[in-house]
Amino acid sequence: MFERVLIANRGEIACRVIRTCRRLGIHTIAVYSEADANAQHVRLADEAWPIGGPRPTDSYLRGEVILDVARKSGAQAIHPGYGFLSENTAFARACIEAGIAFIGPRPESIDAMGSKAAAKALMERHQVPLVPGYHGADQSPDVLAGEARRTGFPLMIKAAAGGGGKGMRIVRSESEFADALASAQREAASAFGDTRVILERYVEHPRHIEFQVFGDTHGHVIHLNERECSAQRRYQKVLEETPSPFLDDARRAAMGAAAVAAAKAVNYVGAGTVEFIVGQDGEFFFMEMNTRLQVEHPVTEETLGLDLVEWQLRVASGEALPLTQAQVHARGHAIEVRLYAEDPDQNFLPGSGKLLKLRLPSPSRHVRLDGGVIEGDTVTIFYDPMIAKLIVWDENRPQALQRLRDALMASEIVGPKSNIAFLERLARHPVVVEGRIDTGYLDRHLDEFLAGDATPDAEVLFAATVAALLHDERSAIASTRSGADPFSPWSRADAWRVGHAGKRIVALSLQGQRHEVEAYGHDGDYRLRHGDAHAEVHGARHDGDCLSARFNDEALRLPVRADAARVTVHDAAGNRYAFERAAAFAWQSKETGGGNQVTAPMPGRIVLVKAGAGDTVEAGQELLVMEAMKMELALKAPRAGTIESISAAQGDFVEADAVLVRFVS
Incomplete structure (x- = not known):
């Protein structure tokens, strides 16, 4: 058994490999990018070495740098995890040539199965059942279009070198084929550096x-x-x-x-x-x-x-x-x-x-x-x-x-x-x-x-309100225990007033929708009102995970969690409602910029620009395609109108919330 193993990966799988190695008494060596200097796999490993910048191409995909770390650290073997270099034939072969065991298949096996097209040809020779289609070497558009017609529709386009859903498209008619092929090849080139595809008959409801x-x-x-x-x-x-x-x-x-x-x-x-x-x-x-x-x-x-x-x-x-x-x-x-x-x-x-x-x-x-x-x-x-x-x-x-x-x-x-x-x-x-x-x-x-615009019923809203009230009351008591008079009525968070019962407003926000509940009472006994809905609540107790109470004399127990910022409720059917706590007497809606601009939802790279300044577009029309976190995102027009300017070009890296398209007001 190996004594020193380098894990050429990050995150969950690196931690997973480290746990097994530790149980077996194997010394573990991690590698990390600039973005992962404080990551858990770095902290769990016996030692860890930096390998470059935050992007995978600058770190976890640099096989020669990882091999250099393996030599310097005395690693006898490299575990590639999954993703990154795990199915890279050149890296597996380089490990072997360096006298370091590659914890994976032989390079020849990776080669044989790394190309979907070559793998299908091999399986065909060994009588393994195949879906009808095309996995040939000729990748010219005319040949692919002809093979698509021969295979029949619907069909599936797949990146020959990839996996994980990258470079895959379902095509249901011949008229859709050219655009789907271009999109699949573009995504395959970005993910795998290889535009080759295979075609397969699409099996309905497989x-x-x-x-x-x-x-x-x-x-x-x-x-x-x-x-x-x-x-x-x-x-x-x-x-x-x-x-x-x-x-x-x-x-x-x-x-x-x-x-x-x-x-x-x-x-x-x-x-x-x-x-x-x-x-x-x-x-x-x-x-x-x-x-x-x-x-x-x-x-x-x-x-x-x-x-x-x-x-x-x-x-x-x-x-x-x-x-x-x-x-x-x-x-x-x-x-x-x-x-x-x-x-x-x-x-x-x-x-x-x-x-x-x-x-x-x-x-x-x-x-x-x-x-x-x-x-x-x-x-x-x-x-x-x-x-x-x-x-x-x-x-x-x-x-x-x-x-x-x-x-x-x-x-x-x-x-x-x-x-x-x-x-x-x-x-x-x-x-x-x-x-x-x-x-x-x-x-x-x-x-x-999907949750969509689901509106919570009164039972859910009242349960969230009661949990919020109990939390606030406990917090107020805890914060005054060290005071001069912890039993003072002025220290209670129940809106107590001389001569009449106090009213509190509990404001909760769900998917941007504000809900206000009027509450009277304290210590688990409340009168609640939201619009036309009313509830008399008695004996409410919250243990941190579940709320139990009598609502209009009906005893209920619901999973509820609450703190100063949010309340999460599961109703009787198991639906989750995650409320944000809002200020009782202040409400400010976030300005989204209306419909006059398109912004980047997150940092990423622009891979396609499909419109230009002066163009008239329809609502929902695709304007740009960006690549972020290993996937393509289509950025669409928020409304019909004329484009005033586009401030990003193909290949540009843009930051989150950057304005990419402006419309004429």
């Missing part, structure tokens, strides 16, 4: 099921069962689980055998994933092979009781696989979701900023957390905005889903916006609960999973 495979240097290859990843948005996996609710034993065996055949075709060593598209009739087709550890590997670990990073380390050091295929036995059901700094109600716009509060459920046999940040850390603009992976396990799928709902309810993120409420709706939705989701369902029915 499921996405992948198999974890593992090989060693002694010629053994096995699979470690499947993971279903059909809950996707824009080709990005949102929820992963094992076992698949769709597969029966016969189909599981057939797909597992095909996955092993795919791995054997490239003499695979280490951890890999063979991904399949599965039709509603159960017919399955090879999609691609990821020659690395996948972000969703924890669900496999939780059902098998294994540590796949430990397997990677042992296999890379020359050991044989610790199990045969017959010895692989799963127990229970595991589900993974990822908590992101993003705003689902704004087209999942990635966020950045300081994590003012990061509250997550306590780890247990049923709940696992894999993260790379803690409260007080900053989610930067330079990398993926994932905050943590939340993994739950239980004896069966219904119980695991309930574990997931409970764990999400216990989570709270303050600072950048998050996708927690979106994930809560996902975990309760009938298509997920019943195991009927397909890869396009979220994109077709996204409004079913």
